[in-house]
Amino acid sequence: MYYEPKRNSSSKIITALLVLIVGVGAFFGGSIYGSLNSEKVLNPGEQPSVEDDSFDKLFEVKEILNATYYKDIDEAALLEGAIKGMVNAVGDPYTVFFNAEEYKDFTDDGAGNYVGIGVIVGIKDDAIVVITPFEGSPAYNAGLRSGDIITQVEGVPYKGSELDKAVNIIRGEEGKPVRLTILRxxxxxxxTIVRASITLVNVQSEMLEGNIGHVTLLQFTEGIAAQVREAVGTLKAQxxxxxxxxxxxxxGGFLDEAVGLGSLFIDKGKTILYTxxxxxxxxxxYSAGGDYIGMPLVLLIDEGSASASEVVAGALKDYGAATLVGQKTFGKGIVQMVYNVGDTEGVKVTVSSYYSPKGINIHGEGIHPDVEVKLPEDVQAPLTLENDTQLQKAVEVLRTKMN
Incomplete structure (x- = not known):
């Protein structure tokens, strides 16, 4: 299986959305995303000069505040505010500075138990959009559905560009309620949603009638491609x-896991994506080639399939390795890298855009399925083969491919 060589042993490239699980702030499934020290990003000749006067105004304002503001000033809060303001001024909702508490939440392991509401959100048209609530989670049981827009938290309005602020309010203690205003x-x-402990199982598999294996993947966390490989192998043996x-x-999640997953079904040496x-x-x-090339494959997608999911979907569609069934994907065609800042803080930066093997960038556009199927508006949980019209169509398409 091919993985991109890292610039140091802990660096990781990520491509995903935000996840409201661990107090809502740990992002991209709450997985441990490796990072890179910020000083390693710059070459020696690029280090900031101590004689650089471009930020003199910043220090001038700081001196004015310290000299004249009528109350004591928290210097650490001033510094954090200045840094966050600079990062936010880039104008990219996926480029974010994390203070120590936020960075700890961000880097929490995504394979364990969490306290939160259990819903994935993204940013679209400067709004906080529900991508999907995890089945059985407090958000799901409270009626949140894909496409809902969170307009207010505890009665305070929030835009997509203020996602971090909303996240800080939504996070909290197990058993404590949070009040959201939803636009649908x-x-x-x-x-009103009561926060609870949530356990995620990122790869689930089952056998369906007619020698069909069904593998569900929640997030692209560390080692997920190998888990899918094992799950498919078990189903094949059955x-x-x-x-x-x-x-x-x-x-979404780790980019190299998306490459690894695509490699299971795409010939060795073929491009999975480029940035x-x-x-x-x-x-x-590139694909290293895997055990299941040529195996009849259907990919189920919807508006909640994003980033790393779209990397896989785009590659499989371009090569005709799978038939895509469901609805158009989210449309996030950019990649982030996380850098350590000091000992306890970090900054996540959008570092590139990515393209499918045929050179298609899906940012803001998404990927259209080969066979479009929507779930009924009144479908009741839990989703099973009896009421899941998308899964029913996937079974129908796969049976045709198998014959």
């Missing part, structure tokens, strides 16, 4: 002749 189909309603890979509601960075430099990611 032009109508606002208030929902008699599966074709696989439905379910990426609905999957917000273009700040200097317009192109970097290609």
């Amino acid at each position: 189909n032009g109508t606002e309603e208030e929902v 008699g599966a002749k074709g696989i439905i890979l379910d990426l609905r509601g999957n917000p 273009l960075d700040k200097g317009n430099q192109k970097k290609e990611y």
Whole structure:
């Protein structure tokens, strides 16, 4: 399996959405995302000069505040505010500075238990949009659904650009309620959700009738490609002749895991994706070839399939390695890297855009399925083969491919 060589042993490239699980702030499934020390980003000749006067105004304002403000000033709060203001001024909602508490939440392991409301959110049109609530989570049980817009938290309005602020309010203690205002189909309603402990199992598999294996992938966390490989292998040993890979509601995660997953079904040496960075430099990611090339495959996608999910979907679609069933994906075609700042803080930066093997960038556009199917508006949980119209169509398509 191919993985991109790292610039140091702990660095990771990530591509995902925000997840409201661990107090809502730990992002991208709450997984441990490796990072890079900020001083290693700059070459020796690029280190900031002590004689650089471009930030003199910042220190001038700081002196004015310290000299004239009528109350004591928290110097650490001033510094954090200045840094966050600078990062926010970039104008990219995925480029974010984390203080020590936020960075700890961000880097919490995504494979364990969490306290939160259990919903994945993204930013679209400067709004906080529910991508998917985890089935059985407090958010799901309270009625939140994909496409809902969170307009207020505890009665205070928040835009997409203020996601971090909203996250800080939503996070809290197990058993404590949080009040959200949800916009759905032009109508606002208030929902109170009690935070609870949540356990995530990122890879789930089952055998369906007709020698069909169904593998559901919640997030692209560390080692997930190997887990899917094992799950498919187990199903194949049980008699599966074709696989439905379910990426609905999957917000993404590690880019190298997306490459590893795509490699299971794509010929060795073929491009999974390529990226273009700040200097317009192109970097290609290739398949190492896997055990299941040529196996009949259907990929289930929806508006909650984002980032790393779209990397896989784009590659499989471009090569005709799978039939895509469901709804158009979210549309996040950019990649982030996380850098350590000091001992306890960090900054997440959008470092490149990515493209499918055919050169398609899906940012803001998404990927259209080969066979479009929507879930009924009145579908009741839990989703099973009896009421899941998308899964039913996937089974129908796969049976045709297997014959």
